[in-house]
Structure formats: structure tokens, C-alpha cells
Amino acid sequence: MRPTVHDIAAEAGVSLATVDRVLNARAGVRSETRLRVQAAVERLGYVRDVAAANLAKSRIYPIRFILPSGDNPFMRALEAHVRQVGNPALRPGGLERVAVSLDCVPPLDAPALAAALIKAGEDEPAGIAVVAVEAPEVAAAVRTLQARGIPVATLVSDLPASGRNHFAGIDNMAAGRTAGGLMRRFLSGSRGAVAVIAGSLSLRDHRERLDGFAQALREAGEGLTLLPVLEGEDDPAKVEALAKRLLAEQPDLAGIYSLGAGDRGLVRALAQTKMPRPQAVVVHELSDHTRQALEEGLVDAVLAQDPGHIARSAVRVLRAFADGLVFDPAQERIRIDIFLKDNLPPARQALSDPHLPTGE
Amino acid sequence: MRPTVHDIAAEAGVSLATVDRVLNARAGVRSETRLRVQAAVERLGYVRDVAAANLAKSRIYPIRFILPSGDNPFMRALEAHVRQVGNPALRPGGLERVAVSLDCVPPLDAPALAAALIKAGEDEPAGIAVVAVEAPEVAAAVRTLQARGIPVATLVSDLPASGRNHFAGIDNMAAGRTAGGLMRRFLSGSRGAVAVIAGSLSLRDHRERLDGFAQALREAGEGLTLLPVLEGEDDPAKVEALAKRLLAEQPDLAGIYSLGAGDRGLVRALAQTKMPRPQAVVVHELSDHTRQALEEGLVDAVLAQDPGHIARSAVRVLRAFADGLVFDPAQERIRIDIFLKDNLPPARQALSDPHLPTGE
DNA sequence: CAGATCCTGATGCACGTAAATCAAATTCTG
DNA sequence: CAGAATTTGATTTACGTGCATCAGGATCTG
Numbered sequence: 001m002r003p004t005v006h007d008i009a010a011e012a013g014v015s016l017a018t019v020d021r022v023l024n025a026r027a028g029v030r031s032e033t034r035l036r037v038q039a040a041v042e043r044l045g046y047v048r049d050v051a052a053a054n055l056a057k058s059r060i061y062p063i064r065f066i067l068p069s070g071d072n073p074f075m076r077a078l079e080a081h082v083r084q085v086g087n088p089a090l091r092p093g094g095l096e097r098v099a100v101s102l103d104c105v106p107p108l109d110a111p112a113l114a115a116a117l118i119k120a121g122e123d124e125p126a127g128i129a130v131v132a133v134e135a136p137e138v139a140a141a142v143r144t145l146q147a148r149g150i151p152v153a154t155l156v157s158d159l160p161a162s163g164r165n166h167f168a169g170i171d172n173m174a175a176g177r178t179a180g181g182l183m184r185r186f187l188s189g190s191r192g193a194v195a196v197i198a199g200s201l202s203l204r205d206h207r208e209r210l211d212g213f214a215q216a217l218r219e220a221g222e223g224l225t226l227l228p229v230l231e232g233e234d235d236p237a238k239v240e241a242l243a244k245r246l247l248a249e250q251p252d253l254a255g256i257y258s259l260g261a262g263d264r265g266l267v268r269a270l271a272q273t274k275m276p277r278p279q280a281v282v283v284h285e286l287s288d289h290t291r292q293a294l295e296e297g298l299v300d301a302v303l304a305q306d307p308g309h310i311a312r313s314a315v316r317v318l319r320a321f322a323d324g325l326v327f328d329p330a331q332e333r334i335r336i337d338i339f340l341k342d343n344l345p346p347a348r349q350a351l352s353d354p355h356l357p358t359g360e
Numbered sequence: 361m362r363p364t365v366h367d368i369a370a371e372a373g374v375s376l377a378t379v380d381r382v383l384n385a386r387a388g389v390r391s392e393t394r395l396r397v398q399a400a401v402e403r404l405g406y407v408r409d410v411a412a413a414n415l416a417k418s419r420i421y422p423i424r425f426i427l428p429s430g431d432n433p434f435m436r437a438l439e440a441h442v443r444q445v446g447n448p449a450l451r452p453g454g455l456e457r458v459a460v461s462l463d464c465v466p467p468l469d470a471p472a473l474a475a476a477l478i479k480a481g482e483d484e485p486a487g488i489a490v491v492a493v494e495a496p497e498v499a500a501a502v503r504t505l506q507a508r509g510i511p512v513a514t515l516v517s518d519l520p521a522s523g524r525n526h527f528a529g530i531d532n533m534a535a536g537r538t539a540g541g542l543m544r545r546f547l548s549g550s551r552g553a554v555a556v557i558a559g560s561l562s563l564r565d566h567r568e569r570l571d572g573f574a575q576a577l578r579e580a581g582e583g584l585t586l587l588p589v590l591e592g593e594d595d596p597a598k599v600e601a602l603a604k605r606l607l608a609e610q611p612d613l614a615g616i617y618s619l620g621a622g623d624r625g626l627v628r629a630l631a632q633t634k635m636p637r638p639q640a641v642v643v644h645e646l647s648d649h650t651r652q653a654l655e656e657g658l659v660d661a662v663l664a665q666d667p668g669h670i671a672r673s674a675v676r677v678l679r680a681f682a683d684g685l686v687f688d689p690a691q692e693r694i695r696i697d698i699f700l701k702d703n704l705p706p707a708r709q710a711l712s713d714p715h716l717p718t719g720e
Numbered sequence: 721c722a723g724a725t726c727c728t729g730a731t732g733c734a735c736g737t738a739a740a741t742c743a744a745a746t747t748c749t750g
Numbered sequence: 751c752a753g754a755a756t757t758t759g760a761t762t763t764a765c766g767t768g769c770a771t772c773a774g775g776a777t778c779t780g
Contacts, residue, residue, distance in 0.1 A: 002448065004736060015759045020738070028757060030747095047448045051411035051456050052736035055765045059738095084688075088362060088407045092688040094454020094676065096411050177702035185660075186545050216702055300545075308690050316454065328444075328452040330668050333705060338698040342537035342576055345693060364766060375729040380768070388727060412766035415735045419768095 003044040012040035023048065050323075054097050061098045061126035061319050065311075066116050067155075068107035068131055072234055072261045073287035074307065075131070078155070079104070081311035098126075098315055107234065108200055110135035117141040127151045127318025129168070132159035134204045151321035153314045156305070157205040165321050168314045170305045170336045172205040176212025176259065178336060179282045182301050183255050184217065184224070186280035191223030192254030195246055195278075199234035199260025209259040209284075224254065232262050240265030247273045255280040267293045286339060294341050304337040363404040372400035383408065410683070414457050421458045421486035421679050425671075426476050427515075428467035428491055432594055432621045433647035434667065435491070438515070439464070441671035458486075458675055467594065468560055470495035477501040487511045487678025489528070492519035494564045511681035513674045516665070517565040525681050528674045530665045530696045532565040536572025536619065538696060539642045542661050543573075543615050544580040546640035551583030552614030555606055559594035559620025569619040569644075584614065592622050600625030607633045615640040627653040646699060654701050664697040 009019045014037060021029045022037040029037075040046075053059075065082045068075050079102065084090045086100030103120065105112045113130070114137040120128050121144070128145060132138060132154045142152050142162035153166040160167070183194060196213060198206045210229060217226055227250070232239035239262035246253065247269060256278050258266050263283045267290070270277055277298070283290055286304045293299040313332045320327040339345075369379045374397060381389045382397040389397075400406075413419075425442045428435050439462065444450045446460030463480065465472045473490070474497040480488050481504070488505060492498060492514045502512050502522035513526040520527070543554060556573060558566045570589060577586055587610070592599035599622035606613065607629060616638050618626050623643045627650070630637055637658070643650055646664045653659040673692045680687040699705075 006736085016737095017739095017760075018758060021758090024738075026739095030757060033758080045449070049415075049456075049736055052415050052765090053738070055409075055412050055415060055735095055767095056737040056739080058765050089405065090686075090688075092676070092686075092691050096409075171703075174703045178700055181700045181702040186548070188546070188548060212702075306695075308688075312691065316452075326452075328450075328668075331452050331672065335666075335695065335697060335705075336703045337695060338703075340538055340541045340698075342541040342572075343531075343534045343696045343698075345695075366766085377730075377769095378728060381728090384768075386769095390727065393727080409766055412735090413768070415737095415765095416767040416769080418735050 002049070003046045004049075005046075007044055008037065008040045008046050011044055012037045050325075051096070059097060061315075061322060062123070063098055063100050063315055063318055064120040064125045064128045065100065065102045065155075065314075066113065066120060066128070066130040067102065067104050069104035070107050070234075072107070073289070074261060074285040075107075077287070078131075078307040078311060081308040084308075085311050085315055092312070095312065095315055098319065100315070108133060108202065110138050114138050114141040117145060121145045121148060121150050124148075125150060126322040127153065129153045129155050129314040129318060131155045132157050132162070132164075132204070134159055134202060138162070151318055153318055155310055155314060157203050159204065166314075166317045166332075168310050168317065168332065168334060169205065170334050172208035173212040175284075175303050175336050176209035176214075177216040178212075178338065179209070179257050179259070179301075179303055180213040180216025180219075182282055182338070183213075183257060183280050186300060187224065187254050190254055190279060192252040192279075193225050193227050193250055194255040194257065195227045195250070195253060196229045197232050197239060197242060197256065197258045197260065197266065198229055199262065200231055201229070203260075206260055213257055213259070232260065232265070234261035236262045236265035236268075238262065238265070240269050243269035244273070247275050247277075251275075253278045255282070257281075258283040261285065263287070263293070263299075264289045267298055270298045286337075286345075291344060291347075294339065294344065297341070300340075302339040304339060305334050306337065309334055362409070363406045364409075365406075367404055368397065368400045368406050371404055372397045410685075411456070419457060421675075421682060422483075423458055423460050423675055423678055424480040424485050424488045425460065425462045425515075425674075426473065426480060426488070426490040427462065427464050429464035430467050430594075432467070433649070434621060434645040435467075437647070438491075438667040438671060441668040444668075445671050445675055452672070455672065455675055458679065460675070468493060468562065470498050474498050474501040477505060481505045481508060481510050484508075485510060486682040487513065489513045489515050489674040489678060491515045492517050492522075492524075492564070494519055494562055498522070511678050513678055515670055515674060517563050519564065526674075526677045526692075528670050528677065528692065528694060529565065530694050532568035533572040535644075535663050535696050536569035536574075537576040538572075538698065539569070539617050539619070539661075539663055540573040540576025540580070542642055542698070543617060543640050544577065544584070546660060547584065547614050550614055550639060552612040552639075553585050553587050553610055554615040554617065555587045555610070555613060556589045557592050557599060557602060557616065557618045557620065557622075557626065558589055559622065560591055561589070563620075566620055573617055573619070592620060592625070594621035596622045596625035596628075598622065598625070600629050603629035604633070607635050607637075611635075613638045615642070617641075618643040621645065623647070623653070623659075624649045627658055630658045646697075646705075651704060651707075654699065654704065657701070660700075662699040664699060665694050666697065669694055 005019050009016045022034050067079055082102055105116045110133050113133055118141050139162035145152050151165040153168055154164045156169045158167045201207050230242045232242050243266045281299045282301045283299055284303050286302055290302050317327055365379050369376045382394050427439055442462055465476045470493050473493055478501050499522035505512050511525045513528055514524045516529045518527045561567050590602045592602050603626045641659045642661045643659055644663050646662055650662050677687055
């Protein structure tokens with residue numbers, strides 16, 4: 001059996017109360033005694049039983065998520081997963097005692113986001129997770145929260161200058177490079193123009209993807225020229241207009257990299273065009289639209305990040321920060337998923353059969 | 361606050377003892393009363409506090425892993441992750457109260473594996489996880505365990521005929537197809553021979569990858585001919601010999617797909633050959649060797665599955681089965697990771713800074 | 721209707737930890 | 751050395767659930 005506080009007390013020759021004081025860093029222990037207790041902890045390999053501790057404290061971890069509103073399918077999928085983590089009945093094991101709440105603010109609206117952050121911190125939550133917009137007022141808000149002892153994790157789009165505790169999302173520079181590498185190999189030998197459609201360059205993830213992509217394409221060196229980046233504001237209608245003009249006016253278009261949202265518009269433009277379609281199309285995030293486009297061959301590769309993983313990871317990490325505990329960075333690393341027609345995951349499953357123990 | 365058993369008792373107008381009898385499916389409750397209690401559970405949305413329940417039962421989940429011995433780097437990485445999950449100090453949150461034990465048996469030895477399975481089941485563990493070899497005696501052993509109420513999960517290589525409760529690993533058919541799709545795109549236009557090096561076709565994962573690969577290549581239709589499959593028994597020396605002969609005797613070799621282990625041998629052969637190297641090389645599993653080969657351009661893509669995810673997922677799922685609880689299939693789906701030079705993850709990290717609360 | 725059987729309630733201990741209270745022992749201060 | 755301050759011990763309650771025991775009531779059986 002694992003050692004308990006009682007074993008520590010016996011081993012150190014002190015009382016339970018003193019062990020408790022040391023373990024919870026309470027005052028009123030001579031440093032000599034403290035050392036004795038810590039030595040006993042070492043010797044016996046004591047590890048606090050977090051479940052029992054939380055039970056005793058009847059501690060719950062209030063965690064606030066702040067996501068952009070709007071019809072971006074990826075953000076809505078993320079929202080769905082956040083809600084699932086917040087639902088005790090649907091919550092998978094290991095995410096006990098969290099109370100998740102969720103706020104949406106208009107996308108790309110830095111003042112609104114900063115205000116929402118400050119408001120979210122008002123009732124001392126255990127942690128805040130936010131899809132960041134890169135702006136000074138947002139960074140300031142994050143710093144304010146941290147100064148008040150509230151850990152903050154950024155999701156999807158980072159804000160390193162704010163000193164946030166953690167970023168749950170992919171390495172967007174690497175994602176851009178990957179897109180570039182795929183594009184280069186898919187176009188091996190051919191010459192032509194390559195277009196990039198972004199959402200907004202005020203989103204750090206979009207900027208980083210662009211940088212990585214440009215870098216990989218430059219290394220390629222072959223006859224591929226990168227066209228000036230287009231900004232579609234993640235809006236399907238605007239993206240569709242941009243893509244249509246691109247297809248009409250750029251006869252030597254060899255590839256398109258869409259690194260933001262609004263791919264519905266891009267797919268529509270590709271499906272309707274009478275011009276020859278570009279040889280390689282790479283987009284981001286798996287949705288019903290991009291999945292179908294991949295199956296139909298309108299899109300050649302989808303780079304993605306798993307919104308379920310992001311939601312669960314953010315909760316785990318924020319809880320670890322709130323308790324000053326360790327977490328496993330390898331487990332929390334969000335992978336860059338590459339989907340081709342051949343490795344599309346099955347469409348969306350429900351939970352496994354709930355043979356709940358309430359029956360007989 | 362979440363409702364507790366006390367709330368259920370009050371709501372249903374019965375005593376705590378009766379609620380306990382219903383919740384734990386114990387005998388001695390009139391069905392009318394049982395229904396009243398269940399209705400109260402429904403109404404209040406009661407969810408059992410598993411942490412408190414396990415504390416009360418002082419339940420631990422003994423989980424046994426059976427892995428192949430030998431120097432296969434992927435299996436050794438899997439072993440390392442299994443040991444980490446078994447270590448209370450290193451274990452990431454959410455995997456509480458498990459006692460992991462680990463046995464290794466010689467690879468590809470079905471009788472030894474079957475014997476190890478039966479032995480592992482002797483002291484009634486909460487679950488068994490095993491890398492399966494496809495053989496009747498292994499399937500029979502798994503069925504025996506299940507008949508005794510012990511849930512079994514297969515890892516990496518499946519054994520569906522055994523009726524195992526769960527498979528923690530990738531969809532190997534899809535992995536083979538993905539390799540084929542990548543190969544086809546990487547070789548777009550060119551003609552030539554494509555070689556496949558497997559470990560052993562008595563491993564189901566290898567057979568499935570081969571099937572998927574052949575299928576994708578056939579669909580391609582272009583001038584690519586698939587050479588007869590080679591079996592290297594996952595042994596670097598044998599793989600090296602096979603690859604050297606291949607490179608020497610097959611002048612029109614356009615691609616190599618290595619779907620088993622022993623890639624160290626393949627990389628050596630590629631590095632040393634004086635013949636022109638094949639245009640596309642795809643291998644499985646990320647190790648120091650394959651990582652370096654990818655960086656040096658000897659290998660073009662690595663398909664992989666995350667051993668850490670597999671180890672953690674197996675424990676979560678087996679625990680859920682042991683308790684008859686739900687789990688989230690999406691969370692437990694093992695992804696097919698595609699690594700290119702551009703999206704290699706950072707080399708191997710330690711746990712996050714352990715600001716343990718034992719200090720002051 | 722006596723006795724057996726079944727259903728239900730009441731109660732208490734246990735799990736490992738947190739946290740509070742009060743008393744006693746030790747050390748420090750003047 | 752008295753008095754205050756600090757450190758330590760002992761004890762209790764609580765968290766939500768599991769599990770066992772005992773007693774009393776209801777229902778059934780012969």
C-alpha cells in the first residue's frame with residue numbers, strides 16, 4: 001500500500017497535525033522539524049492522494065473559457081467539447097471536480113476580449129482559458145489576472161508576450177512549414193503561382209502559419225512563386241469572392257494554402273469554377289465541409305488540431321497550475337494532424353455504451 | 361453543488377441504505393421502491409463521485425501489460441510510457457489508483473504469449489493489455505480471461521476474433537492507405553517499382569497495412585508496380601540485408617514502404633548505397649533513427665502512433681470497463697500521425713517544473 | 721395466527737486528507 | 751524567572767461513498 005500521512009507522522013516521530021502543517025506549507029513549524037518531516041516523505045516515497053485531498057477540501061475548480069462567437073466551425077466544435085468536459089455525466093474520467101463556464105465574445109474584437117477577461121477573473125476562478133487576439137489590451141488583461149494569482153492558458157492562438165502560463169494549441173510555425181513541405185512535394189517538378197488565404201494577420205496563429213509556409217516554400221526554391229497573401233476574415237462569403245477572382249485571374253495557379261477559416265467559401269469556388277483547378281489545395285481544420293471536399297478530391301490535405309484534446313488539455317493543465325502540481329508536457333502537446341483522403345477518422349461518434357450501474 | 365446520495369434519499373423519501381442498495385444493484389429492494397429511487401436519480405441528475413467511491417472502497421485497479429521483449433524501439437518506448445503511468449509520482453493526473461505491472465514475452469511466440477496471458481489473469485486483475493499475435497491459442501486465452509470477467513485490451517496489433525473489449529492502436533488499414541496515398545503523390549508522374557518491407561505477416565497490423573497500401577497503390581493505377589513483399593522479422597540486420605539486395609538488384613526502384621520495425625537497418629542500407637536512392641521512402645514509428653533519417657532526407661515520411669497515448673488510453677479504458685462506466689471513443693482514438701521533416705515534434709521532454717508543495 | 725421471509729431504516733465505521741480548536745510543551749524576551 | 755510567544759500534540763469534524771450490522775415492520779406461508 002502507498003504510505004499515508006499517518007505513516008509519515010510515525011516515521012518522522014511527530015504528530016499528524018505537524019505533518020499536515022508541513023505538507024500544506026502552513027506556519028508554525030520549526031525548520032528542524034520541517035526537515036525531519038520532509039526527509040520522511042522522501043524516504044517513504046509519499047505522494048499525496050489528490051482525490052482524497054479534494055474530497056476533504058470539497059474543492060471544485062471553476063474554470064472559465066472565453067471563445068470567439070460566430071459560425072467558425074472549428075470554434076463551435078471546440079465549444080461543444082468544452083461543454084462536454086463541463087458536463088459531469090458526459091465528462092470522461094480524470095477530469096473530476098471541475099465546473100466549467102463558457103463565454104463567447106465577437107471574434108477579432110480586442111477591447112471586448114480584454115473586458116471579458118477582466119470580468120471572468122472577478123470571482124476568483126481556478127483558471128481561465130482563452131482564444132487570444134494579439135493586442136496590447138488583451139496582454140495587459142492577462143497580466144492583471146496573473147498578478148491576482150489566476151493561471152491563464154491560451155488556446156489555438158497564442159499570446160506569449162502576456163506571460164500566460166500555458167498554450168494549448170499546435171506549433172503554428174511548424175504547421176505552416178508542413179503545409180509548405182506537402183505543397184512542394186505535391187507539386188514536385190511543376191512551376192507556377194501559389195496563393196495563401198489567411199483570416200487576419202492580427203491573429204498570431206495565422207501569421208505564424210504564413211511565416212512557416214513561406215519559409216518552406218522558399219527553401220524549395222523550384223519554380224514556385226508565392227502570391228501576396230489574401231485576407232478573408234474567416235468569412236465564407238469573402239473567402240469565396242477572393243478565391244473566385246484568384247481562379248479567374250491567375251492562370252498559372254498551382255496551389256492554394258488556406259490557413260484560416262471560411263473554407264466553405266473556398267470549396268464552393270473550387271467546385272463551381274470552369275478553370276482548371278490548382279494541383280494542390282491545403283486547408284486547416286476538419287469540418288463537415290473540409291471532410292467532404294477531401295473525399296471529393298477538391299482538397300488534397302487538411303492540417304488539423306483536435307478540439308477535444310485542446311479542451312481537455314486546457315482543463316488538466318489549469319488544474320495542475322492551480323494546485324502547483326506537475327503535468328506531462330508530452331501528453332499535453334497538441335499534435336499537428338495531417339488528414340488525407342486515406343486517413344480520415346470516422347465521422348463523429350457518441351460515447352461508448354453507458355451500461356450505467358443504476359440498472360439491476 | 362452536485363447532488364449526493366443524501367439528496368437522492370430525501371428526494372425519493374427513502375433511507376440512505378436503500379439508495380445504496382439501488383445504486384450498487386444489491387438485492388432486497390422492492391421494484392416499486394427501486395423505481396422511485398431511479399426516478400430521483402434522473403430528476404436530480406445524480407452522478408456518482410467516483411473518487412469518493414474509490415476512496416471508500418480503497419479500491420486500486422491492478423492492470424497488467426504484456427509486451428514483446430527485444431530491442432524494437434517502439435515497444436521499448438511503449439514500455440517506458442507504461443512504467444510512467446504506473447509510477448504514482450510521475451503519473452499525470454486522472455490516472456489515479458492504478459497499479460500497473462508489466463511482463464515481456466519473446467516477440468512472435470504465440471504459445472509463450474498465451475501462457476503469459478493465462479498467468480496474468482490468475483490473481484484477478486482489473487484488466488489486461490496485450491500486444492497480440494494472431495494465433496488461435498492467443499485468441500483462446502483472451503476468451504478464457506473474458507469468461508472470468510477480466511476485461512482485455514489489445515495494443516498496437518489487434519485480435520478481433522478474440523472478442524477483446526477494446527483495441528488501442530491505429531486503424532492499420534487506413535495507415536497503409538495513407539502510406540500509399542503519400543507514395544503516389546510523392547512519385548507523381550514517375551514510373552517504377554515500389555517495394556514493401558514487413559516484419560511478419562502473422563502480425564495483424566502488418567497484414568492490414570500491406571492490404572491498405574496495395575489497395576491505395578492499385579487505385580493510383582499509374583506506372584507503379586508493387587514488388588512481392590519482403591519479411592524482415594523486425595530485425596535491423598535482416599532488414600539491412602534485404603534492403604541492400606533490393607537497392608542493388610532493382611534499378612527502377614522508385615519507392616520503399618517499410619511497415620514494420622528494424623528501420624535502423626533500412627536507414628543504414630540507404631546511407632551506404634552507391635546506387636541512386638528511391639524517390640520516396642515511407643516508414644513507421646518515430647525513433648531516434650527514423651527521426652534522424654527524416655531530418656537528413658533519407659526518409660520522406662514517418663507514419664506513427666503515440667505510445668504515450670496508447671499506454672494512458674489502455675489504462676483509462678480498462679478501468680472504465682472494470683467499473684462498467686462510459687468512456688469517450690473520440691478521446692481514445694489513436695491518431696495516425698504523419699511526420700515530415702517540417703513537423704517533427706521536439707525530441708523528448710521531461711515533466712513540467714515540479715513546484716511541489718513540500719517546500720515552503 | 722405463529723413463524724418465516726422479505727423489505728426498509730438507522731447507525732456506525734472506514735477510506736486519506738483538510739482544517740479547526742484547545743491544551744501542553746518548549747523556547748524566547750525582558 | 752515570570753510571562754509571552756512560539757511550536758507541537760491530541761482530538762474532532764467533515765468530504766461522499768461503500769459496506770456491514772441490527773432492529774423493526776410488512777408480507778407471506780402453512
